[in-house]
Amino acid sequence: MTEGRWVEVGDGVLARRYAELDLTVGLVLGAERALVVDTRGDERQGAELAAAVRAVTPLPPAVAITHAHFDHCFGTSAFPGAPVHALPRCREVLAATAAAQRAEWTRHYRDRGDATTAAALAATDPPLPDAAAPVALDLGGRTAHLLHLGRGHTDHDLVVHVPDQQVVFAGDLVEEGAPPDLGDAVLAEWPATLDALLALAPRVVVPGHGDPVDPAFVAEQRAYLASLALRSTR
Numbered sequence: 298m299t300e301g302r303w304v305e306v307g308d309g310v311l312a313r314r315y316a317e318l319d320l321t322v323g324l325v326l327g328a329e330r331a332l333v334v335d336t337r338g339d340e341r342q343g344a345e346l347a348a349a350v351r352a353v354t355p356l357p358p359a360v361a362i363t364h365a366h367f368d369h370c371f372g373t374s375a376f377p378g379a380p381v382h383a384l385p386r387c388r389e390v391l392a393a394t395a396a397a398q399r400a401e402w403t404r405h406y407r408d409r410g411d412a413t414t415a416a417a418l419a420a421t422d423p424p425l426p427d428a429a430a431p432v433a434l435d436l437g438g439r440t441a442h443l444l445h446l447g448r449g450h451t452d453h454d455l456v457v458h459v460p461d462q463q464v465v466f467a468g469d470l471v472e473e474g475a476p477p478d479l480g481d482a483v484l485a486e487w488p489a490t491l492d493a494l495l496a497l498a499p500r501v502v503v504p505g506h507g508d509p510v511d512p513a514f515v516a517e518q519r520a521y522l523a524s525l526a527l528r529s530t531r
């Protein structure tokens with residue numbers, strides 16, 4: 298049984314979809330390097346992703362982490378030697394919260410009867426990001442822009458823009474198939490961050506969970522978040 302499924306969202310730009318948490322990660326292929334966007338939720342899941350990436354390309358990978366939530370970055374050790382790009386604040390938050398996230402979600406998987414995932418997560422000590430962001434990454438014949446457009450889902454959301462294919466990997470700033478997660482959100486600033494994302498004029502936006510969407514979907518989610526923000530200030 299294959300765990301994930303690649304979806305082509307542009308020429309040499311792929312999203313990988315998973316049933317687990319409806320997670321979506323990304324892969325951007327240059328002529329000299331590949332960029333992996335997010336690494337899944339534990340070492341075992343990261344190893345699956347790394348093998349899937351190797352099946353697509355022999356190019357050396359770099360990694361971009363959209364934010365410090367475990368399901369996006371606990372699989373990073375499966376990419377040894379790869380530079381791991383994230384905002385400095387992402388590194389800080391991951392250092393401060395990794396143990397608590399691991400405990401909370403190990404309990405979640407155990408309670409759900411998923412002992413395999415619980416054990417894999419309990420055994421995972423995620424490495425901290427070690428490379429700069431924001432940055433323009435030259436992948437060889439193509440540049441991926443790692444941008445901080447503002448706060449929203451967290452206080453350290455990173456997006457990956459591939460301008461030649463008009464694709465944006467949004468992390469959990471955008472969610473398809475479930476409402477946006479407000480747990481660590483900066484709700485008042487989230488709509489403006491999505492305005493900045495839409496100003497990049499994307500053709501396809503890849504959310505952190507769910508299927509790739511178009512700008513109209515993002516505009517709708519922006520309006521929903523703006524209405525929530527308005528209500529919360531009353």
Ligand SMILES: [Zn+2]
Nearest residue numbers: 364366450469
């Ligand atoms: Zn998240």
